[in-house]
Amino acid sequence: MRMSVFIAVSLDGMIARTNGDIDWLTATSHLIPGEDFGYGSFISTVDALLMGRRSFEKVLTFGEWPYGDLPVYVLSNTLTEIPNHLPEHVQRISGSMEQTIQTLKSSGYQHVYVDGGKTVQSALRAGAIDHMIITRIPILIGEGISLFGSLDSDIHLKHVKTVTFKNGLIQSLYDCNY
Amino acid sequence: MRMSVFIAVSLDGMIARTNGDIDWLTATSHLIPGEDFGYGSFISTVDALLMGRRSFEKVLTFGEWPYGDLPVYVLSNTLTEIPNHLPEHVQRISGSMEQTIQTLKSSGYQHVYVDGGKTVQSALRAGAIDHMIITRIPILIGEGISLFGSLDSDIHLKHVKTVTFKNGLIQSLYDCNY
Numbered sequence: 001m002r003m004s005v006f007i008a009v010s011l012d013g014m015i016a017r018t019n020g021d022i023d024w025l026t027a028t029s030h031l032i033p034g035e036d037f038g039y040g041s042f043i044s045t046v047d048a049l050l051m052g053r054r055s056f057e058k059v060l061t062f063g064e065w066p067y068g069d070l071p072v073y074v075l076s077n078t079l080t081e082i083p084n085h086l087p088e089h090v091q092r093i094s095g096s097m098e099q100t101i102q103t104l105k106s107s108g109y110q111h112v113y114v115d116g117g118k119t120v121q122s123a124l125r126a127g128a129i130d131h132m133i134i135t136r137i138p139i140l141i142g143e144g145i146s147l148f149g150s151l152d153s154d155i156h157l158k159h160v161k162t163v164t165f166k167n168g169l170i171q172s173l174y175d176c177n178y
Numbered sequence: 179m180r181m182s183v184f185i186a187v188s189l190d191g192m193i194a195r196t197n198g199d200i201d202w203l204t205a206t207s208h209l210i211p212g213e214d215f216g217y218g219s220f221i222s223t224v225d226a227l228l229m230g231r232r233s234f235e236k237v238l239t240f241g242e243w244p245y246g247d248l249p250v251y252v253l254s255n256t257l258t259e260i261p262n263h264l265p266e267h268v269q270r271i272s273g274s275m276e277q278t279i280q281t282l283k284s285s286g287y288q289h290v291y292v293d294g295g296k297t298v299q300s301a302l303r304a305g306a307i308d309h310m311i312i313t314r315i316p317i318l319i320g321e322g323i324s325l326f327g328s329l330d331s332d333i334h335l336k337h338v339k340t341v342t343f344k345n346g347l348i349q350s351l352y353d354c355n356y
Contacts, residue, residue, distance in 0.1 A: 011326070013190065023333060116231075138352060150320045154317055154320070157189060162348050170335065172348060
């Protein structure tokens, strides 16, 4: 089972403002009509999504559930229930990252998309992330929720490729070498 | 007078470990024999260097003074003296960033290289950085001294170009639009 990150960050490494806002990310200057920055191609290779509670709660504010039939696991030890209007394949998962990975493996998933700052950090610390696709937005927001956090030891990455978009977004694919 | 940043950061945005170490940056895997990653070409356009006290103290540990005849201003309100063995054109400068910029302007400099985390952050907050050349090293170090810090408001950047090196370093040039 492979686990991948596909995420956008500000130049100063934030995935959201402190209050969770991503207005700076969804600003029209950071969009290109008809361009999905590789998301469609990426998500088509994924057979499950593991996200943190905060990311989940953010997604709920979007109105429409954006993940269709994709099995989604919300990693949380505090969330008590998944809202009724969500598909059955959206479920809560709790426990350590190691236990979570074991559960996903035994479900037979081949490629898990890992989303959300704390969840990505925890998976990195567990040595479980295989690939990271990071899209860097040309803005400094100063404060916010950081994509990366503390580690037990350095993680060396292999740069695979970088693509630049005409609106200044830079997308790099890295493989992790633990 | 233009002010530019030319700096290397880890993928998680650090310019040094918490204790100032840059061993992760100078590792041989991040060097290419005969390749200076554009530093020579950049430094040849610069007529003064403004650096923070911590960067200055780090440079002193290198042994040989690396900046030749370039006027160097060490921004510090605590440093009491510049070691005697350094050239006369290495001097301490104190006061606010605004005062410092005024002093540099009145000295007639055309292009100032700004180095060090706190000094870069302070210059960004003062709206004084024109260009940033950021070289991203394919490593996560987890904790350390961050290149960027808090801001009074977002800073929008214009991506000018990105170059990738065969050892996985990615160098992007941004112009700042305050």
